[in-house]
Amino acid sequence: MSAAPDNLRKLPKQARAQATMDAILTATGAMLTEVGYDRATTNAIARRAGVSIGSLYQYFPHKEALVTALCERHMGEMTALLIGEVAAMRGLPLAQAVHALVRSLLRAHSVAPELHRVLIEQVPRIAGFERITQLDRLIIDLIRTELERRDERLRPKDLDLAVFMLVHSVQAITHAAILDRPGALADAALADETTTLVLRFLLADPP
Amino acid sequence: MSAAPDNLRKLPKQARAQATMDAILTATGAMLTEVGYDRATTNAIARRAGVSIGSLYQYFPHKEALVTALCERHMGEMTALLIGEVAAMRGLPLAQAVHALVRSLLRAHSVAPELHRVLIEQVPRIAGFERITQLDRLIIDLIRTELERRDERLRPKDLDLAVFMLVHSVQAITHAAILDRPGALADAALADETTTLVLRFLLADPP
DNA sequence: TACAAATCTGAGCGATCGCTCAGATTTGAG
DNA sequence: CTCAAATCTGAGCGATCGCTCAGATTTGTA
Incomplete structure (x- = not known):
């Protein structure tokens, strides 16, 4: 059935x-x-x-179902893309893995930035936050698990809080770049600096 | 007239x-x-x-004017509050100034978090981004100027990009905390870790 | 080719909502 | 107190929009 x-x-x-x-x-x-x-x-x-x-x-x-379905299609595509990339970077050292992840996140947002923006704006009013925070939580869990699997010396005492902060920071930088700095998504400096932000926050002995 | x-x-x-x-x-x-x-x-x-x-x-x-006017009232209150606090922390060492600024930002958002959230969601559709990005740019300029005035050794080559990233990161953390972690705004750990995020990114020789 | 299931069509119903306007009420100045 | 300006009232108009339904068209199967 x-x-x-x-x-x-x-x-x-x-x-x-x-x-x-x-x-x-x-x-x-x-x-x-x-x-x-x-x-x-x-x-x-x-x-x-x-x-x-x-x-x-x-x-x-009804009309709202359109937005919900569209959101599911779009988020599904992005999630699939990200999960694949996370799996692929398992073997890399942490610094390189973070750099690769940041770049693939920027790339994922470049596919349909306008659509992504409007969904983020509209969906909360339409379908509650679940469908978006759900994706956030998935990513957060994925990353925290991956971090704990490694034996790098990490600075934060509360790893949950740390990953929470970082995921939202990187997302915000990505979204802000889409809106305020068109073209910056392709800029290598943005990816590099974002990686630095993450690593300096995360590592006990940053480079 | x-x-x-x-x-x-x-x-x-x-x-x-x-x-x-x-x-x-x-x-x-x-x-x-x-x-x-x-x-x-x-x-x-x-x-x-x-x-x-x-x-x-x-x-x-018309109806949209209601949202515009409400936004102006709310943002006006927040801006006034923040400008005052920034001025007050001129004399402090950078680390303490950042900590104070982060805490006052968290406090400013605690005043009417629901209203703030809904305005951020709704205003872009109503009045264009100007009214929000305007406030962002004001804050970014304010902070960059203040950073350049000091003689601390800073790591980022592109200070504009760095402040852009940091302002949006801190804002995102604040908003995410409002939505996903109710009560975390009052938590000292959040302010402390956010401060660490900023300082480790900014300083050439982080603590 | 025949036929039923699947799919598509679009005029228009019912309900809602933004907004107006003609007049009632209140305020403050002289 | 008098009166004009300022303010308030709320029934209802015009327009829009979400959504339905009765029937036309297309598709797959035998």
Whole structure:
């Protein structure tokens, strides 16, 4: 019994239907970034997707479900990308691993920065914080576990607090760079300095 | 010719009118934090303020002006508080100054954390980023100038980038603490570790 | 080709919401 | 007290928007 999730009315059975759903979600993202949630009417989203309003409501029970589903698609892509990279850097020394992680985080945000921004802005009002803080907690746990696995001498007494602070710092730097310093995401200095921020905070004997 | 600002229809001349405006703004804040922008109808805001809908539109030309004005009131209060504190810590050694600044930032956010959160979420969609990034830039400039005035040996080559990163990191930690770790704002460990984060990043020879 | 299931269509209903306006009430100056 | 300016009131208009539904169209199967 593979029931449809709460935010879907039914699952597509034909390829055509899947394409319709994808088009609707993509149009939702475009409208959100261009005019914001309120002005992104469901009729406009359907028109933008090249689909009738009826089709939209055949798959999504209400407007908020659009944002929720879009968020799930986007975060899913980012999470997959990150989990892969974290696994790949297991063998590296800590300094290099952090540097690689920071760079892949910056890269992950460069894929669709506008969409990411608007989701971060809109989703809390729509779906509660769970869907975002959930991802945060996953990342925090992942990193703390990885840190504890290593035998580096770490400075912070409360490693939980430390990772909490660092994850949010790096995220904030990334987001702020997207907004205030367009183009800085590709700048090597940003990745380098962010790595330094992390390592100097973390290591008992920083380089 | 002291004309009314763009986001006000006219300036109150009697004390009664000023009280009405204050009540409307306060009600706006309450509604925003409780139900969000979309569900905060102007009629509900007026009712909450104990005022008729006509009075509301006598002072504010449209709904968005409410948020803009509320943001100006709130940010004004916070800015005044911070500028005062920065000036007061001029004489302190860098380490103590940073610690004091971090603590006053945490304190400033503790005053009305929910309101602050909702404004950060809503204002970008309403009034563009200017009103928020403006405050950020002010703080960044203030701090960079203060750092350059001192003769401490600093590590970062690009001090602009460094302060940019730090301000956003500290802000993010503060906001994340508000959301994910209620009560942590009063925790001394958070302020201490945040201070450490800043100093280790900034100083050529960290403690 | 025949037919049922899946999918798509779009006019328009019901409800809400931002905002106006004509008039009632209060305030302060002379 | 008088009166004009300032302030307040709230029913309701116009417009929008989320969403439904009855039927048209397409797809997969046999």
